[in-house]
Amino acid sequence: RAMETDLRQALARGEFELYYQPQVNLSTGALTGVEALLRWNHPERGFVTPDNFIPLAEEIGLLPQIGAWVLREACANAQRWKDMTIAVNVSAHQIHAGGFETLVARALAESGLPASRLEIEITEGVLLTQTEATIGTLEQIRALGVSIAMDDFGTGYSSLGYLQRFRFDKLKIDRSFIASLGTDPSASAIVDAVLGITRALGVRANAEGVETEEQARMLCERGCNEAQGWLFGRPVPASQIDTLLADRI
Ligand code: G
Ligand code: G
Numbered sequence: 001r002a003m004e005t006d007l008r009q010a011l012a013r014g015e016f017e018l019y020y021q022p023q024v025n026l027s028t029g030a031l032t033g034v035e036a037l038l039r040w041n042h043p044e045r046g047f048v049t050p051d052n053f054i055p056l057a058e059e060i061g062l063l064p065q066i067g068a069w070v071l072r073e074a075c076a077n078a079q080r081w082k083d084m085t086i087a088v089n090v091s092a093h094q095i096h097a098g099g100f101e102t103l104v105a106r107a108l109a110e111s112g113l114p115a116s117r118l119e120i121e122i123t124e125g126v127l128l129t130q131t132e133a134t135i136g137t138l139e140q141i142r143a144l145g146v147s148i149a150m151d152d153f154g155t156g157y158s159s160l161g162y163l164q165r166f167r168f169d170k171l172k173i174d175r176s177f178i179a180s181l182g183t184d185p186s187a188s189a190i191v192d193a194v195l196g197i198t199r200a201l202g203v204r205a206n207a208e209g210v211e212t213e214e215q216a217r218m219l220c221e222r223g224c225n226e227a228q229g230w231l232f233g234r235p236v237p238a239s240q241i242d243t244l245l246a247d248r249i
């Protein structure tokens with residue numbers, strides 16, 4: 001399998017790159033943070049997105065190394081982006097592999113990034129198996145001062161039960177709900193319900209995949225405090241975040 005051979009060499013060849021998508025405060029429009037999104041710059045295929053290589057990386061046991069690189073790289077870049085939070089996606093495999101909290105602590109120590117500026121994003125699937133052990137790991141990471149966000153909220157199952165068992169710092173409303181805001185009345189009802197939960201629990205909310213002014217307005221009216229999506233910015237290389245921040249001052 002050519003793809004497998006290529007993937008095994010990708011780290012050493014420096015073919016991975018993190019792109020960063022802006023996250024904004026919906027009422028002020030201010031840039032508050034970024035989400036790191038992994039890209040593989042394949043010599044022949046060009047950019048490969050994570051959906052197209054993370055499953056293979058998991059299968060061949062490469063995800064721990066790639067995940068460690070992602071954490072170090074994201075923390076190192078974010079360290080110079082003053083006052084900005086950095087969100088890093090983590091898959092079930094990475095959490096269940098063991099030693100994840102050590103990896104996080106090391107990335108923070110090496111980069112000098114304050115723990116309060118790092119956020120780990122997991123999906124509900126992470127809690128599906130080995131639930132107690134996983135919650136233990138998440139508690140250890142939280143004890144470092146790192147935030148934990150639930151990604152793609154509303155698309156898995158038993159998500160409400162997990163909210164009772166683990167106190168997330170943020171819920172990210174899946175972009176499928178945001179996409180039909182304004183066209184499908186059930187979407188706004190669901191978004192209202194999620195925002196009701198976040199308010200009641202004292203948890204932050206992020207609306208993903210905001211593409212139109214109309215969606216942003218509806219979310220703001222409903223009291224959503226944070227958003228990301230093409231309306232505010234596509235994922236870009238670190239150098240473009242440097243430029244954005246330099247222009248801001
Ligand atoms: O742009 P986008 O195609 O990057 O992301 C596709 C999916 O890949 C998303 O579900 C995202 O959470 C996931 N993803 C992006 N970057 C990473 C990463 O560094 N590690 C893991 N485990 N998943 C990632
Ligand atoms: O699952 P996760 O939320 O981590 O995945 C992020 C994915 O969403 C990435 O593939 C990213 O490129 C994509 N994305 C980010 N903003 C938008 C948007 O406004 N619209 C759409 N369709 N996709 C988006």
Ligand code: MN
Nearest residue numbers: 035089121151
């Ligand atoms: Mn995410």
Ligand code: NA
Nearest residue numbers: 151152172208
């Ligand atoms: Na998501």
